[in-house]
Amino acid sequence: MVIGALVPDAVMFINPFYRMPWNYGDAHSFLGVWLINIPLGMVLWLCWEFVIAPGYRTCAPKWLALRLPDHRPTTLKKVAWAIPSVLVGICTHLLWDSFTHAGYPLTSPGGPLDHTIGKLSLFRVLQHGSSVLGLGGVLLWILLLLRYPKRRSASSHWRLWPWLLPVITGVMAPVYLIMQQNFAHPKVLKLALLNIVTGSVSGVLVCAFFCALLLLGIKGARRVLRR
Structure with a gap:
């Protein structure tokens, strides 16, 4: 839900x-x-x-x-x-x-x-x-x-890195998105701010997905090597 x-x-x-x-x-x-x-x-x-x-x-x-x-x-x-x-x-x-x-x-x-x-x-x-x-x-x-x-x-x-990388992404994504926005026109200011917030959230989630995927890959590889 x-x-x-x-x-x-x-x-x-x-x-x-x-x-x-x-x-x-x-x-x-x-x-x-x-x-x-x-x-x-x-x-x-x-x-x-x-x-x-x-x-x-x-x-x-x-x-x-x-x-x-x-x-x-x-x-x-x-x-x-x-x-x-x-x-x-x-x-x-x-x-x-x-x-x-x-x-x-x-x-x-x-x-x-x-x-x-x-x-x-x-x-x-x-x-x-x-x-x-x-x-x-x-x-x-x-x-x-x-x-x-x-x-x-x-x-x-x-492990620290799967938690740290999404946090770093959450810090860097707004910087990248701010550089992409046009703040010269007041009418698009709200849209620009919305893009920064929503884009940062999605950036964190995508990073977390790939971190989790890598974790599962490492876990699977270790199981194979133990056989």
Whole structure:
């Protein structure tokens, strides 16, 4: 569901580096749900399920490894459940957009959510407020999840570089993206800042993916050499 809730906006995170063949409007259309969002959501879920999660589980520091949930093998049933879960996440994203983005009946001029609070429209307050609450909820969930150890021992081997490289990417990506933006026109300033933020996030995730892929490759190579 989490991945599904993100994929309609995926084009915003990818476009700073690579221009996708579809745009924001396509991803938020009815056909886009089936032709873009669900396939992309499943690809991202598979990347998480088979690469990022198992890769970083092998290099987690001991205190974290002891607190991670038990790994559940990927089965056909799990894959089958992933598809409707992604779809539900997509639908919640699109539904909430109708309350928090311009161009919908509730947010159009004269609509019930077009009233202003200070200098912001009510739907903008809902948009930014829900983002803050959602981020706080995620952080609280992580804190509760990792509060107590779930096992007495863990098979992970702490490595610094898989954690350090994404951090370095998160620092360097904004520098690169700032150099690519045009700040001369005030009208595109917000778009430029958005590109910097979304591009930095996607840069970190892509770096983490390749780090995890390399970790799994190293682990597999060691198994082969031991035979």
